[in-house]
Amino acid sequence: MRPTFIDEVVKRVEACEDEVVKLCSRLVQFPTFNPPGITTDCVKFIEEYFERWGIRSKIYQNKEGKLNICGEVPGEKPGKILYLMHLDVVPEGDRRLWTYDPYGGVIADGKVYGRGACDMKGSCAAAMVAAKILSQLDPEKHCSAEFWFTCDEEVGSDEHGAGWLARTGRFKADVCLEGDCFMFPGRPAIDIGMKGGMGTVRKTFGKAAHGSQPHMGDNAIDKLIRVLAYAKRLEEYPLEIVDEMKPVYEACIKYYDEQETLTEEQKAGFKRIWRHPTVSLNLIKGGVKTNVVPDSAEAYLDIRICPGSNLQPIKEQLLKLIAESQVKDVEVKISGPTGGYYEPPNSKPVKQLIKTVELATGITPTLKVETGGNDAIYIKKYGLNIPCLGFGAGDEGLLHLTNEYVSIENLVICAKVYTVFPLVYAK
Numbered sequence: 065m066r067p068t069f070i071d072e073v074v075k076r077v078e079a080c081e082d083e084v085v086k087l088c089s090r091l092v093q094f095p096t097f098n099p100p101g102i103t104t105d106c107v108k109f110i111e112e113y114f115e116r117w118g119i120r121s122k123i124y125q126n127k128e129g130k131l132n133i134c135g136e137v138p139g140e141k142p143g144k145i146l147y148l149m150h151l152d153v154v155p156e157g158d159r160r161l162w163t164y165d166p167y168g169g170v171i172a173d174g175k176v177y178g179r180g181a182c183d184m185k186g187s188c189a190a191a192m193v194a195a196k197i198l199s200q201l202d203p204e205k206h207c208s209a210e211f212w213f214t215c216d217e218e219v220g221s222d223e224h225g226a227g228w229l230a231r232t233g234r235f236k237a238d239v240c241l242e243g244d245c246f247m248f249p250g251r252p253a254i255d256i257g258m259k260g261g262m263g264t265v266r267k268t269f270g271k272a273a274h275g276s277q278p279h280m281g282d283n284a285i286d287k288l289i290r291v292l293a294y295a296k297r298l299e300e301y302p303l304e305i306v307d308e309m310k311p312v313y314e315a316c317i318k319y320y321d322e323q324e325t326l327t328e329e330q331k332a333g334f335k336r337i338w339r340h341p342t343v344s345l346n347l348i349k350g351g352v353k354t355n356v357v358p359d360s361a362e363a364y365l366d367i368r369i370c371p372g373s374n375l376q377p378i379k380e381q382l383l384k385l386i387a388e389s390q391v392k393d394v395e396v397k398i399s400g401p402t403g404g405y406y407e408p409p410n411s412k413p414v415k416q417l418i419k420t421v422e423l424a425t426g427i428t429p430t431l432k433v434e435t436g437g438n439d440a441i442y443i444k445k446y447g448l449n450i451p452c453l454g455f456g457a458g459d460e461g462l463l464h465l466t467n468e469y470v471s472i473e474n475l476v477i478c479a480k481v482y483t484v485f486p487l488v489y490a491k
């Protein structure tokens with residue numbers, strides 16, 4: 065492949081800037097908030113778009129209103145890329161806090177505003193335009209590509225979305241490019257994996273008594289607070305990381321450290337999360353009445369761990385800390401642990417995507433790891449043996465926020481990368 069051809073393709077994408085922006089705005093206008101996450105109208109819109117450009121597409125549905133669609137662009141070079149996009153969004157929350165209508169798709173100050181603009185209708189719009197441009201190129205120049213737009217990512221897609229599609233054998237490809245990957249404006253980044261972790265429910269038991277005579281009871285909430293203080297210390301525990309991932313995490317630290325929009329405190333947090341587990345107390349309940357000493361209390365800790373680190377000593381350390389608290393009558397339930405996953409940083413698909421980003425944008429991307437979860441996990445869960453990489457238009461730090469937006473700069477970068485990848489990819 066001569067770079068000049070790729071340059072021409074990149075120019076074609078640039079000429080489509082207006083289209084990507086308008087498509088993103090239009091997609092935001094479909095209120096696909098989940099629950100209930102109805103994608104019917106949005107999928108029909110994409111179907112019509114594909115039809116207009118002569119791209120063959122097929123709708124997959126396991127339940128009324130829960131539609132998924134795949135557009136196919138066959139190529140003659142060996143290999144197939146699976147683009148994995150989701151159409152549902154999280155609810156908008158308190159509408160009064162939004163500057164613009166969350167489903168208005170307002171275009172202003174170089175951005176498209178609205179619920180889902182960042183997560184991930186921006187990536188969806190970029191994928192649609194990439195499919196269109198790719199379908200107009202000589203098929204000898206690229207491999208095959210399937211553009212999937214699915215439902216239920218935000219609520220767990222095992223029943224009707226990507227999980228269901230993965231489980232029922234619909235996903236067949238040599239590499240998956242997932243759109244739930246976030247970057248700082250103009251700073252392309254590739255996710256080469258996803259964090260794993262464990263959830264811990266712990267319950268403490270005590271004895272009820274009248275609130276005026278606490279010494280006659282045994283306060284389960286007091287006990288829970290003490291246990292949690294010990295468990296939280298797991299954050300100080302250094303992760304044992306495999307050698308090949310060490311440079312990736314060091315690069316992540318640098319990537320976040322260079323962002324002017326982050327406070328010093330936030331930067332310090334981003335420094336820690338690649339070297340230590342994160343421990344977040346996300347649910348707590350206990351007590352029945354204001355004047356009753358509680359006899360039980362419960363908490364949920366969300367613990368996340370970098371892929372490529374040894375899980376067993378972390379689990380042991382957690383149990384050791386709980387024991388050290390010396391609180392009696394504690395019940396500990398650990399769900400997971402799961403290791404997440406990563407694609408080796410020196411593997412062929414990773415190298416090819418790096419090269420794609422360089423050719424498409426002139427910038428060398430940072431390799432990082434998704435801290436949360438996304439639909440790629442089902443491809444791993446069902447053992448499909450497809451390397452999963454992330455690249456998307458969304459701006460880092462904006463997903464699920466009020467006044468969510470996607471910058472036009474990122475939309476165009478994403479459309480370029482999505483279009484060029486099938487030209488660079490070689491099986």
Ligand SMILES: [Zn+2]
Nearest residue numbers: 183184217244
């Ligand atoms: Zn998402």
